[in-house]
Amino acid sequence: xxxxxxxxxxxxxxxxxxxxxxxxxxxxxxxxxxxxxxxxxxxxxxxxxxxxxxxxxxxxxxxxxxxxxxxxxxxxxxxxxxxxxxxxxxxxxxxxxxxxxxxxxxxxxxxxxxxxxxxxxxxxxxxxxxxxxxxxxxxxxxxxxxxxxxxxxxxxxxxxxxxxxxxxxxxxxxxxxxxxxxxxxxxxxxxxxxxxxxxxxxxxxxxxxxxxxxxxxxxxxxxxxxxxxxxxxxxxxxxxxxxxxxxxxxxxxxxxxxxxxxxxxxxxxxxxxxxxxxxxxxxxxxxxxxxxxxxxxxxxxxxxxxxxxxxxxxxxxxxxxxxxxxxxxxxxxxxxxxxxxxxxxxxxxxxxxxxxxxxxxxxxxxxxxxxxxxx
Ligand code: NAD
Numbered sequence: 001x002x003x004x005x006x007x008x009x010x011x012x013x014x015x016x017x018x019x020x021x022x023x024x025x026x027x028x029x030x031x032x033x034x035x036x037x038x039x040x041x042x043x044x045x046x047x048x049x050x051x052x053x054x055x056x057x058x059x060x061x062x063x064x065x066x067x068x069x070x071x072x073x074x075x076x077x078x079x080x081x082x083x084x085x086x087x088x089x090x091x092x093x094x095x096x097x098x099x100x101x102x103x104x105x106x107x108x109x110x111x112x113x114x115x116x117x118x119x120x121x122x123x124x125x126x127x128x129x130x131x132x133x134x135x136x137x138x139x140x141x142x143x144x145x146x147x148x149x150x151x152x153x154x155x156x157x158x159x160x161x162x163x164x165x166x167x168x169x170x171x172x173x174x175x176x177x178x179x180x181x182x183x184x185x186x187x188x189x190x191x192x193x194x195x196x197x198x199x200x201x202x203x204x205x206x207x208x209x210x211x212x213x214x215x216x217x218x219x220x221x222x223x224x225x226x227x228x229x230x231x232x233x234x235x236x237x238x239x240x241x242x243x244x245x246x247x248x249x250x251x252x253x254x255x256x257x258x259x260x261x262x263x264x265x266x267x268x269x270x271x272x273x274x275x276x277x278x279x280x281x282x283x284x285x286x287x288x289x290x291x292x293x294x295x296x297x298x299x300x301x302x303x304x305x306x307x308x309x310x311x312x313x314x315x316x317x318x319x320x321x322x323x324x325x326x327x328x329x330x331x332x333x334x335x336x337x338x339x340x341x342x343x344x345x346x347x348x349x350x351x352x353x354x355x356x357x358x359x360x361x362x363x364x365x366x367x368x369x370x371x372x373x374x375x
Contacts, residue, residue: 010375012344012345013375017043017345021055021058021355027359034072041096041127041131044128044131048130049336072093075097075101076091080119088102090124092123092124102118102289103132103136106136106143114297115291119289120269124283124285129185130183137179142175143172143290144171145171146263146287148259148262148272148285149272149285150283156243167188170186171185182328191244193225195210196222213242219242226240260272267287352370
């Protein structure tokens with residue numbers, strides 16, 4: 001089924017987007033591998049429908065490099081190496097690269113011990129956390145990823161009306177022998193902050209109750225997050241006075257709280273708090289990941305059969321009103337990926353223009369590629 005495009009969006013070819021974004025990060029002195037990895041993970045997020053963590057982030061990443069919040073060409077350091085347990089310090093290197101090192105470390109330990117627990121701290125933006133669950137699933141492992149976002153105070157707790165936490169994503173991956181993995185990947189806020197950014201740029205509107213203003217009223221107006229800003233401005237959450245709501249009432253708010261403890265306090269990344277000092281303000285993802293090798297616990301064929309049986313059972317539920325069909329975690333991403341690989345990434349024109357302005361400022365060559373990329 002083909003995805004509906006809104007009039008406010010253009011369709012961009014993913015290969016062109018990757019080349020242009022690679023050139024932008026090379027212009028900021030990232031090496032070839034790092035620049036391409038950043039581009040592919042960002043556009044990969046668009047491919048599966050998470051525009052919030054896609055190419056719209058490019059101007060902000062460049063701005064963070066200029067602020068000294070993220071540095072090019074860093075390899076994370078293993079700071080704990082204790083059998084099934086490990087911890088890596090990314091030292092504010094790019095999360096797209098640090099995430100690969102951390103997950104590969106967790107895979108190696110779990111292959112040896114059956115399970116592993118690996119922390120990652122001081123990481124640049126880790127993007128779509130489902131990427132990391134997918135990488136572990138490709139190696140045949142179940143994984144859990146608990147993430148906090150230090151320096152990104154955005155979320156109001158249940159019953160509150162001001163910012164006390166981050167959007168703290170949670171991902172769980174279930175591997176499948178035929179690579180038909182099941183990936184749950186979600187912010188523990190009603191929406192990820194990037195979805196507010198996309199709405200601010202004229203993209204998909206926010207659902208009711210996504211934001212709360214500083215008077216305690218629920219709203220969908222991105223101004224609550226960024227204040228009034230011009231078309232060419234990079235949305236800055238520090239400029240707004242409202243908050244994103246935690247998902248799932250008191251229970252979701254409780255899970256959001258625990259992400260901060262596991263991804264922030266336990267990894268050594270640090271938790272969100274009053275943004276009074278420079279250290280707390282700097283953006284960094286902390287991620288605590290658990291890995292389980294299925295075969296060490298249960299016969300893999302039995303597991304695969306049981307998972308499929310349950311997934312089919314759930315998908316067969318009679319759709320409720322206004323619902324076409326029942327999905328399980330990851331179904332939507334798989335169908336979106338098929339459509340976008342063929343038809344291109346839907347992007348608000350303003351997002352594409354902002355990336356072009358960034359490329360222009362950095363003297364990236366052949367800017368006519370921005371027009372050629374539009375399908
Ligand atoms: P979302 O609400 O679109 O999807 C959440 C989960 O629900 C997914 O597993 C999806 O498959 C499932 N889902 C979606 N529609 C469904 C339906 N109709 N029926 C059943 N299941 C359904 O995602 P989100 O919470 O907006 O998160 C977006 C992205 O933001 C994620 O990739 C997340 O990792 C990322 N994120 C990253 C950070 C960071 O700091 N790096 C912070 C927050 C969020």
